[in-house]
Amino acid sequence: MGTSNKSFRNSIIEAVRQDKYEVVDEILFKSPSAFNCKNEQGYNIIQLAVINRSEKVYNLIYHITESYREIEDSSRNNLVHLVGRLAPSFVLDRTTGAALQLQRELLWREKLMLPLLLLQENDNKETPSMVFTREHQDLLKQGEGWMKQTAESCSITAALIVTVVFAAAITVPGGSDQQYGIPVLKKEFAFTVFAVSNALSLFTATTALLLFLSILTTRFSERDFRVSLPRRLIFGLLMLFLSTTAMIVAFCAILFLVFCDQRPWMLAPICVLACLPISVIVTIKLPLLVDLIRSTYVPIFGKQSYLEFCKINRGNTIFMK
Template sequence: MHGRKKSYLCLRFSFGSMFSERPFIKKRVQIHQDAYRLLIDACSKIKSCKDSRCYHHYYTNPIFEATRLDACVVVSSIISEFPNAVWSANENGHNFIQYAVINRSEKVYNLLYQMSEHKNIYRTIKDSFGNNLLHLAGRLAPANKLNLISGAALQIQRELQWFKEVERFVCPLNVVQKNSFHETPQMVFTREHKELVIDGEKWMKATAESYTITAALITTIMFAAAITVPGGNNQEKGIPIFSHAKAFTIFAISDAISLFASVTSLLMFLSILTARFAEQDFLFKLPSKLIIGLAMLFISTTSMVVAFGATLYLVFGHDNSRILTPIAVFTCLPITAFVTLQFRLVIDLISTTYGLSIFGKKRNSVLY
């Protein structure tokens, strides 16, 4: 009962306190709270009116449906009321942890971290086909789960993260253990993800090729700009005519930054095009190269636009400071466009590669 009250308070706080000022959010919070109370009332009704030997007839289907939908609050509430629910099995003989791995329900899977020594049974448990938990992690995720992630490369990365997480959890012997079809978990993963790896390679190459052209163009332009400085050179000394102007210093620094950044970006994208595209490369190596390439491309594009703006001011605005305003405004346009168009991709790459893991203990309370 104490655990149930604590779960309810956590649920109410997490949904209510942060968004209490927004009416439409408050309505959704109220729906969640009403649904939670209905769940608790249903559990209480079952416990008070039914024979304890028949409880599993009422909670088995709900706990597996909640697992499929990754509704960890529902799963944890049912287990709190009916502890034996952790041993429930569906028509395929899978318990709720195995089912969570199959359906990539990370919130339900993370309930393992709240369990006591009982979780050790899941380290070695097998289904009717001899598949341990790592074999199940080697299966391809359901289409509705994969579609939540943009890009085939990020999809295979998430699949690898799941495989590595379960690999750390199971016993070392299970990593090389074979199922009834004489397949190790790695063999299952390779077979199930063969097409996804090919799609990830195509997506990564297509992305790198498009950015390679852009980086090459910027490199060419900025190299030419460094040789042909604005205003030309003094014929006697060879020194640029505007060398003492502050705008010329801005141009020179921006041009150098843009040139070096675009070259670095070009090398990153070329290294992606020539990569071997092994399964494990999608976990960290390839996404890191793409992140560095995109970051350098953004820096080079920004510096190029700043250098162009400084050139315009040197040539046309040295006697008219009012030209600075339109130059600054138009300078921001391509930078804003680049950020807007590529922001989602960059954020997804950084969050999935360097962000916090989706796995781990989320609450300190003991589940079972």
């Protein structure tokens, strides 16, 4: 390792640890041999990118060498063994919720799950699957608790909405005709809005409730946290948002029918107050929904837009020593 390598060693190792791909790109562009830098434990930058879950750095450098799949450390841990270790706490803290943290760990494992390496044993006679299960057993329990707590809180809200809108559905505003049982206000546009919104709220809230209950009754295995459980929670939250909005619209339609016919000035404060509960539930649950969608459906590996501006020539292959 030359003098140039030594001068870049600490910088590139810290940049890999913090996933600063711009710094890694600049160093490798100026000194390609810096690719062979290792830390005190003997880990090179590809191994460090895997250990620290630095996906941007990994996307930048994994294509440089043809032999990275066979890399082993002093304890005969290959890359799949290393990805089976629990990520550092500062990496886990980037993701909200133990379930999403476990999902991100499973995504890394899925990316590096190479058939030739899955059955290899390290010095402790452990396969990569054994390492992953041992290292993540506490996170699995935390993810199960987080998922159950989230589903329970949302299911209570969904159950309350179902109760309210069902009671409103059988209590027709304005009453019904005594002879035929037809609603008196059925020709009013606001009544149509009420009927449609109330029905929509009932159906979506029921769907959300069933989705949340399905989460509570699942087996909570490792693979369920990859797609199955997050997807149920995503659709459950979407149905909950829709049912809440539809319920508020239906209630506003009732108020308009009862009060605003002779007092049109009441329409403005009703609309303003109607936005309050909708904004509250969106403010509380929308960040979670965005995190779930991003973590489940937005890829973090492969061709990324930020790689287009990198200086490293992908045509050059650097072989590790």
